[in-house]
Amino acid sequence: MAGSASPGPLARALARFLANRQAVAGLLCLLVIAVLSILVPVVWPHGIEEASLDRIAQPPSFADFHWFGTDANGRDLFVRTFYGGRISLAVGLVATVIALVIGVLWGATAGYLGGAVDLVMMRIVDVLYALPLLFLIIVLVTVFGNNIILIFAAIGAVEWLTMARIVRGQTIALRNREFLESARAIDLPNQRILARYIIPNAVGPVIVYATLLVPINIIIESALSFLGLGVQEPLTSWGLLINQGAAQIDSAPWLLGFPAILLVLTMLSFNFVGDGLRDALDPGARG
Amino acid sequence: MKMLPFILGRAVVAALTILVIITASFLLTRLAPGGPFDAEVDLDPLVKANLERTYGLDQPIAVQFRRYLGALARGDLGPSTTYPDRSVSELIADGLPISLRIGLAALAVATSVGLAIGITAARARNSVLDAGLMGAASLGVALPAFVTAPFLTLVFGIYLAWLPVAGWGDGSVRHWVLPVVALALPQIAAISRLTRGAMLETLSADFVRTARAKGLPERRVIAVHVLPAAVLPVVSYLGPAVAGVITGSVIIEQIFALPGVGRYFVQGAINRDYGLVLGVVILYASALILLNLLVDFAYGWLDPRARART
Amino acid sequence: MLLVVSGLRVSYPAPGGRVTVVRGADFAVESGECLAIVGESGSGKSQALLATLGLAGPGAEVSGSALFEGEELVGMPSRRLQQLRGDRIGLVFQDSITGLTPHMTVGEQLAEVLVVHRGAGRQAARAEAREMLEVLQIPEPDYRLGQYPHELSGGMRQRIMIAMALLCRPSLLVADEPTTALDTTVQAAILRSFAKLKQHAGTALILVSHDLGVVAGLADRVAVMYAGRIVEMAPAERLFAAPRHPYTQGLLASTPRLDRAPSAPLPAIDGQPPDPASVPEEACAFRPRCKVARPACAAGRPPPVEVAPGHRVACLAAEPA
Numbered sequence: 001m002a003g004s005a006s007p008g009p010l011a012r013a014l015a016r017f018l019a020n021r022q023a024v025a026g027l028l029c030l031l032v033i034a035v036l037s038i039l040v041p042v043v044w045p046h047g048i049e050e051a052s053l054d055r056i057a058q059p060p061s062f063a064d065f066h067w068f069g070t071d072a073n074g075r076d077l078f079v080r081t082f083y084g085g086r087i088s089l090a091v092g093l094v095a096t097v098i099a100l101v102i103g104v105l106w107g108a109t110a111g112y113l114g115g116a117v118d119l120v121m122m123r124i125v126d127v128l129y130a131l132p133l134l135f136l137i138i139v140l141v142t143v144f145g146n147n148i149i150l151i152f153a154a155i156g157a158v159e160w161l162t163m164a165r166i167v168r169g170q171t172i173a174l175r176n177r178e179f180l181e182s183a184r185a186i187d188l189p190n191q192r193i194l195a196r197y198i199i200p201n202a203v204g205p206v207i208v209y210a211t212l213l214v215p216i217n218i219i220i221e222s223a224l225s226f227l228g229l230g231v232q233e234p235l236t237s238w239g240l241l242i243n244q245g246a247a248q249i250d251s252a253p254w255l256l257g258f259p260a261i262l263l264v265l266t267m268l269s270f271n272f273v274g275d276g277l278r279d280a281l282d283p284g285a286r287g
Numbered sequence: 288m289k290m291l292p293f294i295l296g297r298a299v300v301a302a303l304t305i306l307v308i309i310t311a312s313f314l315l316t317r318l319a320p321g322g323p324f325d326a327e328v329d330l331d332p333l334v335k336a337n338l339e340r341t342y343g344l345d346q347p348i349a350v351q352f353r354r355y356l357g358a359l360a361r362g363d364l365g366p367s368t369t370y371p372d373r374s375v376s377e378l379i380a381d382g383l384p385i386s387l388r389i390g391l392a393a394l395a396v397a398t399s400v401g402l403a404i405g406i407t408a409a410r411a412r413n414s415v416l417d418a419g420l421m422g423a424a425s426l427g428v429a430l431p432a433f434v435t436a437p438f439l440t441l442v443f444g445i446y447l448a449w450l451p452v453a454g455w456g457d458g459s460v461r462h463w464v465l466p467v468v469a470l471a472l473p474q475i476a477a478i479s480r481l482t483r484g485a486m487l488e489t490l491s492a493d494f495v496r497t498a499r500a501k502g503l504p505e506r507r508v509i510a511v512h513v514l515p516a517a518v519l520p521v522v523s524y525l526g527p528a529v530a531g532v533i534t535g536s537v538i539i540e541q542i543f544a545l546p547g548v549g550r551y552f553v554q555g556a557i558n559r560d561y562g563l564v565l566g567v568v569i570l571y572a573s574a575l576i577l578l579n580l581l582v583d584f585a586y587g588w589l590d591p592r593a594r595a596r597t
Numbered sequence: 598m599l600l601v602v603s604g605l606r607v608s609y610p611a612p613g614g615r616v617t618v619v620r621g622a623d624f625a626v627e628s629g630e631c632l633a634i635v636g637e638s639g640s641g642k643s644q645a646l647l648a649t650l651g652l653a654g655p656g657a658e659v660s661g662s663a664l665f666e667g668e669e670l671v672g673m674p675s676r677r678l679q680q681l682r683g684d685r686i687g688l689v690f691q692d693s694i695t696g697l698t699p700h701m702t703v704g705e706q707l708a709e710v711l712v713v714h715r716g717a718g719r720q721a722a723r724a725e726a727r728e729m730l731e732v733l734q735i736p737e738p739d740y741r742l743g744q745y746p747h748e749l750s751g752g753m754r755q756r757i758m759i760a761m762a763l764l765c766r767p768s769l770l771v772a773d774e775p776t777t778a779l780d781t782t783v784q785a786a787i788l789r790s791f792a793k794l795k796q797h798a799g800t801a802l803i804l805v806s807h808d809l810g811v812v813a814g815l816a817d818r819v820a821v822m823y824a825g826r827i828v829e830m831a832p833a834e835r836l837f838a839a840p841r842h843p844y845t846q847g848l849l850a851s852t853p854r855l856d857r858a859p860s861a862p863l864p865a866i867d868g869q870p871p872d873p874a875s876v877p878e879e880a881c882a883f884r885p886r887c888k889v890a891r892p893a894c895a896a897g898r899p900p901p902v903e904v905a906p907g908h909r910v911a912c913l914a915a916e917p918a
Contacts, residue, residue: 142561
């Protein structure tokens with residue numbers, strides 16, 4: 001162990017993360033997609049709903065700012081793709097926050113109370129785990145209607161199971177905290193113990209899993225929209241764009257191609273960032 | 288061996304779980320705001336009341352639930368509001384053979400191809416082949432079916448024109464290929480990654496050296512000593528794999544216009560057809576719970592240590 | 598001679614070039630004889646044997662010669678090696694929880710050897726396996742055959758492992774740290790069964806260990822290995838009575854003995870065992886840790902010299918007696 005001059009655990013985790021090329025590339029890619037999704041709908045010369053009958057289903061071209069081509073209604077795909085990105089990213093993030101809140105509360109309660117409460121609560125998680133989650137979300141959407149807010153909620157309400165398991169495990173581990181006793185034994189001050197052991201131990205896996213949950217939620221939103229059960233016109237999302245593109249795949253393949261590429265790029269980036277975070281926060285866990 | 292009480296105990300828990308799921312989803316659909324006939328705005332209140340009486344929606348919930356359970360016991364899942372001339376049971380009976388065939392075929396393809404790729408990659412570990420296979424698998428896990436399926440259609444259905452773009456047709460193999468491949472791809476990716484990891488871990492175990500020291504031919508070492516141990520994580524993945532295939536089938540049936548259960552399910556969901564949605568959920572949830580039960584038993588049979596633990 | 602090993606070298610690929618772990622080992626065993634190979638971990642003692650039997654890790658390169666019953670093992674097709682392993686040459690490793698295949702019963706794992714090497718039927722193989730357990734005085738052999746490895750104690754696992762190695766009545770048994778993970782009473786029992794085996798069946802035994810104490814009662818001759826070479830080899834009694842290599846002397850001094858007060862602290866050899874990647878080719882490898890090192894030790898590797906009949910030492914300080 002190095003002396004007190006060594007950088008703190010957060011600085012070391014950051015250094016490890018920055019040394020991971022895949023993770024940094026993923027993060028940059030996400031930043032670019034996020035910035036474009038925010039800015040393009042504002043600054044682009046074409047509006048989202050701006051349809052024109054004289055440029056229906058044109059292939060991509062740099063002339064006239066139709067970089068991704070136009071759709072069957074003559075609307076510009078570039079601005080629509082990034083507008084869809086806004087909604088897809090928003091659904092992914094909000095649903096993840098909802099899952100995070102439910103999962104952390106559920107898991108911490110079960111882990112902290114233990115005993116019969118823990119048994120029943122985790123049994124419920126086990127049962128839900130065995131079910132195809134998309135079905136549950138579809139049931140929820142069927143029952144409560146496919147309003148976009150309800151879609152956030154429905155996805156979040158179903159995707160918290162793994163989070164609950166992780167947090168429960170962490171809570172139990174922290175309750176037993178052998179490593180804390182040894183840290184106290186060598187007279188580390190409480191703040192140091194908190195900063196050095198408890199917070200990294202509890203927060204690390206939650207952050208990592210949350211990062212990996214975002215792409216899952218984006219995929220679910222896209223799948224719902226693709227099936228016509230999610231986001232509806234005049235709003236749009238990557239899933240809805242892919243659906244519309246798939247219908248014209250023989251005549252206008254770019255309508256499928258661009259949203260699909262962005263979706264897959266986003267998925268892979270989130271996965272790389274999540275893996276990078278896991279390796280950075282918990283170097284012992286894997287390779 | 289305390290095998291019988293173990294099996295019975297698990298079976299009872301599974302049955303209770305199914306009952307809870309039926310009750311919960313029934314209550315969810317009945318207590319929700321709005322009904323299947325709300326969408327038709329111009330509906331005469333009298334007509335609406337009439338319709339609700341026909342479907343028994345005017346009764347108290349407890350009565351409705353008792354009737355539903357009674358009918359369910361006879362295999363009757365009630366009427367469908369989307370397809371007024373058909374019952375939910377009939378619709379499922381129509382769609383299930385197609386969904387089942389596609390799903391089982393995808394599962395068989397995914398397991399065999401996934402195992403083969405995982406074993407190959409593990410035995411060629413750290414080679415170019417290994418890196419290529421695992422890179423493809425990472426991509427395969429990230430690619431959703433609603434992206435790969437249209438792409439497959441474009442290449443094999445439109446450009447090459449080898450296979451039909453969509454539809455069930457006469458049900459011949461040509462109509463199966465693309466849906467099965469699209470459904471299997473993410474599972475192939477997941478299973479091959481799982482298999483590779485488990486193979487590498489097992490190959491470095493001491494008992495493999497013991498088996499080699501006994502002078503067993505390498506093929507026997509792999510087949511008899513390594514594979515059964517390496518396959519355990521794949522067996523426990525079968526539950527999630529089936530869940531993935533069922534979920535995927537909803538999307539695949541939509542894309543390829545296959546008249547399977549998943550397609551009816553989506554139609555039912557779009558039209559807020561509670562009977563149909565409820566029926567499909569109960570069917571698939573029960574199937575998955577039973578399957579997980581079987582996986583538990585299979586695991587115990589393959590791993591004597593698990594048998595001792597349970 | 599049953600097995601004659603000469604000039605054996607084993608190397609592995611490593612980042613920054615190959616690492617040689619065995620650098621020219623010579624030894625031989627006769628039928629009915631027990632040769633012990635002793636050394637610290639990393640001395641190459643296990644690698645020397647595993648590599649000749651085709652059990653080295655991936656990428657290993659083996660050169661030199663190892664004649665077993667007149668057949669050259671180095672460069673032998675893996676098919677033929679397979680036929681020898683488990684049949685003519687039995688192998689026993691250090692006990693570990695995963696040493697036996699977890700999903701197969703003891704009976705299946707024993708019978709398999711006879712099925713593969715002898716083409717025996719399942720019934721016959723099982724009967725023979727049962728017989729072997731009886732020979733090794735394992736209680737309740739029928740019950741054992743139906744058990745899974747996780748149901749066995751460490752000592753029992755190791756006796757099953759030995760039974761497995763002996764099923765085909767090999768002419769050579771190689772035991773690599775066979776008693777290391779076991780407690781003292783089990784250790785003694787296992788060593789006793791080795792002694793019996795040598796006496797009655799005439800099986801040659803190569804015992805690889807880091808512990809001279811384990812070797813003492815059983816070995817006819819002892820070879821001491823250091824940094825991939827045999828630095829001293831002598832009949833057991835002579836080696837324990839009059840060790841000539843400073844390394845052997847250090848090893849002996851650090852081994853607990855009955856004729857010394859148990860409370861006296863054991864002197865350890867100073868320094869660390871050498872890293873195989875940085876062993877000098879043209880100097881005595883033990884020089885950095887040696888108390889009697891002289892300038893000449895750095896100038897050239899000392900050749901093995903016969904200091905007494907059957908007693909060879911590779912050290913400049915050891916002059917012929």
